[in-house]
Amino acid sequence: MRQIKDNISLASLIAKYTRGALSEKESMELEKWIASSESNNALFNKLTGNTLSNIKHRKTILESANKEMVWNKIESSLRKKKRTRIISVLQVAASILLIVGAFTLVLINKNPYSIMEKTSGKVVISKNLSPTLITSDGKAFSLDKKIKLSHQNVSILNNNKKLVYEKSTQAVKPVKATYNTIIVPKGADYKLQLADGTEVWLNSDTKLKYPSSFQGKNRKVYLEGEAFFDVTKDKSHPFIVNVNDVNVKVLGTSFNVNGYKDASEITTTLVEGKVKVESNVSKSSRIILPNEQLVFNTKSGDYIKQKVDTRLYTAWRNGRFVFCEESLEDIMRRLSRIYDIEVFYMHKEVKNLKFSGDLSRYKDIEKIFEMLEVTKKVKFSKKNNTVIIESL
Amino acid sequence: MIFNKRNTIERFRNGDHKAFRALYDTHFDSLYLFGLKYIPSQDVVEDIVQESFIKVWERRDDFFDEPSFKSFLYKSIRNSCLNYFEHKKVKDKFINYQKIIFGGESFFNDSIIEEELNQIIANTLNELPDASRDIYMLYLNGLKNQEIADDLGISVNTVKTQKQRANKFLRHRLIEIVSILTCILQ
Numbered sequence: 001m002r003q004i005k006d007n008i009s010l011a012s013l014i015a016k017y018t019r020g021a022l023s024e025k026e027s028m029e030l031e032k033w034i035a036s037s038e039s040n041n042a043l044f045n046k047l048t049g050n051t052l053s054n055i056k057h058r059k060t061i062l063e064s065a066n067k068e069m070v071w072n073k074i075e076s077s078l079r080k081k082k083r084t085r086i087i088s089v090l091q092v093a094a095s096i097l098l099i100v101g102a103f104t105l106v107l108i109n110k111n112p113y114s115i116m117e118k119t120s121g122k123v124v125i126s127k128n129l130s131p132t133l134i135t136s137d138g139k140a141f142s143l144d145k146k147i148k149l150s151h152q153n154v155s156i157l158n159n160n161k162k163l164v165y166e167k168s169t170q171a172v173k174p175v176k177a178t179y180n181t182i183i184v185p186k187g188a189d190y191k192l193q194l195a196d197g198t199e200v201w202l203n204s205d206t207k208l209k210y211p212s213s214f215q216g217k218n219r220k221v222y223l224e225g226e227a228f229f230d231v232t233k234d235k236s237h238p239f240i241v242n243v244n245d246v247n248v249k250v251l252g253t254s255f256n257v258n259g260y261k262d263a264s265e266i267t268t269t270l271v272e273g274k275v276k277v278e279s280n281v282s283k284s285s286r287i288i289l290p291n292e293q294l295v296f297n298t299k300s301g302d303y304i305k306q307k308v309d310t311r312l313y314t315a316w317r318n319g320r321f322v323f324c325e326e327s328l329e330d331i332m333r334r335l336s337r338i339y340d341i342e343v344f345y346m347h348k349e350v351k352n353l354k355f356s357g358d359l360s361r362y363k364d365i366e367k368i369f370e371m372l373e374v375t376k377k378v379k380f381s382k383k384n385n386t387v388i389i390e391s392l
Numbered sequence: 393m394i395f396n397k398r399n400t401i402e403r404f405r406n407g408d409h410k411a412f413r414a415l416y417d418t419h420f421d422s423l424y425l426f427g428l429k430y431i432p433s434q435d436v437v438e439d440i441v442q443e444s445f446i447k448v449w450e451r452r453d454d455f456f457d458e459p460s461f462k463s464f465l466y467k468s469i470r471n472s473c474l475n476y477f478e479h480k481k482v483k484d485k486f487i488n489y490q491k492i493i494f495g496g497e498s499f500f501n502d503s504i505i506e507e508e509l510n511q512i513i514a515n516t517l518n519e520l521p522d523a524s525r526d527i528y529m530l531y532l533n534g535l536k537n538q539e540i541a542d543d544l545g546i547s548v549n550t551v552k553t554q555k556q557r558a559n560k561f562l563r564h565r566l567i568e569i570v571s572i573l574t575c576i577l578q
Contacts, residue, residue: 014509055517055532058425058510065434067420070442071413077446078409307456 131190131202133163136178136212143182143190164193165212181209184225186340189316194221197232198239201317205260205337226258228317231273246296249276256314260337269293269313277303321359321368328353328378328389339365341382346390350378401461405452412452415461416445421514422507423465429503430473430494440476444468470500524554531555 013030034040131143143163163182184190184206192200195213202208206225219239231239231250241248243259246266253273259266268277270288277294278285282301288294293308315322321338323331329351332343338361345351355375359368365387369380381388403411420441427437444465448455455461474495513532517525530540537555541548 014505054510055513058514061425061428061434062421065420065424066438067417067424070420070438071416073442074416074445074449075409077442078449 131182131184131188134181134183136180162191162193165195179209179211181207183207186337194219196234196237199230201228203227203316203337223257223259224261226256226260226316228254228256228314230254244298245280246298247278247280249278250274256310258313264297264299266296266298267293267313268296269308269310271310271314315358316361319361321361322357324356325354326356327351328355328372331355332387332389335365335368341365341385341387344386344388346388350389350391353377401455401457404461405455407452412449415458419462419465422511423462423469425510426466426503426507427469427473429507430470431476436476437473440469440472443472466500466504520554520558523550524557527551527554528558531558 013026013033133141133143135141182190182192182202184202184204186205189204190202192202192208192210194200194210196219198219200208200210200221203226206223206227208225208227209222211220214237217237219234219237220242221240222242224243227241229239229241229250231253239250241250241257243257243266244261246259248255248257248268250273253275254271255273255275256269256271257266258268266277268275268288270290270292272290274287274289276285276287277296279296279301281298284301284303286294286296286303286305288305291307291310293306293310293313295304295306296302297304312322312324321334323334335341336343355372357371359371366380366382369382369387372378373380376392379390379392381390400411400414404415423444424437424441427440428434431437431440447468448461448464451464455464477494517528520528526544527540530543535543537548537551541551544551
């Protein structure tokens, strides 16, 4: 680390020297460095001595370089490689192909997003368990049925898999915020519209605690699980999602937060806008921009940021189950939330097999198993809610 | 300008040959000269640079910005040069000595600093209008403002203004060296 900083300030000093822009202090610093070793001295002289002749010399060498010819060789090499790569991918793909007749065709290749969909299959979510709404006074309502409640100045409507909060126009004086909780069980998903118009899609096995109306400076909600937010813009009232002591702070934006209780990572994926992720414990924060994803590890306190194709992480909203070169273990973990199953592996090696796919969330998980079995690498057996996986 | 660079890398990642060509054009010079520091043979270095660009293309998914792109190329070229020494069947004590010097971190870092600086200076000179360029060249030869003014028959104020213009370019480019070194030394 120290070496990096030294090299950096060094290059800066030398460049300043060539511009004649060194301060007294900097001048002394540079002289000190030059004097400290023979190689430093030599390097300095080399870099600055006779710069004009350096420039001319450099130009001469470059003139005799075959820049264009080298590029031509590179380009023709690229074309050749393209052809051979396609051939070998097909050979590899033969063992990891997911073909489902009239459904979805998936190939493992460099661009997993060029996946073709040949179906008009509808999205159906299984399970009898319905999401539950728990109001601040402890009353529980099953969201299977239509509800119409009037709570203080807010009316709550539930129709067609969506819960909408509307501020009643007769609101006179601000009332203390009361919190409601929505519990979405495994195998279900739900959509909610908050009092400020913010839309929230809740994935399986997720809990969201939110105020029926927003009071005060911040708009704060508490999440356990996975949700996608489309936040109404309001610069003066930042929207904050609290997940496990991590605050995801936004102004007006679309993003996905994944923070299941059993996982040690909180993943925030940003589609539009700007988001700041802060940890209450480590008192550090990061800002993410569109198409970036931040993974915060609650155990180590580390942040990892990377660019992603946000569709991979938000496809669940559209009733699709998308995975890209994901291990069977991770795929099964996700499926167990959607379908409420328990997974056992007969052969441990199977856990690390990688698959890519873009599938509808089917009524029966057996359909997904069928597709994975086409690869002839795994075999699934299901009894009640238990799934046993063995290798072939 | 920074926005443009971001676009180029993104297009490169998506397999755009034109973007790759643009990156090649921008970075060939410094990489080629860097290679020559290790192996003073233009033919050999041209082959090595060619191979390294092909490698970087194959791994294009790994790069999100130009510094990391450039660091990879520097490392790749260095490694190829060192391999070249390994395979050279010359039973010469000198070859071993070469391996020691060229194999070292400080040679690597110093060479990068040198070539990046040279590139900066060359770019700055190219981008400067004729008047500023003459002044800047005299600068590089250690002349003071008054001396330059006298030499070119212009006012000291003009000299100062043209100085500022050149400095602005330099400043932007320095940030690039910093980024590259940071990437390499991680």
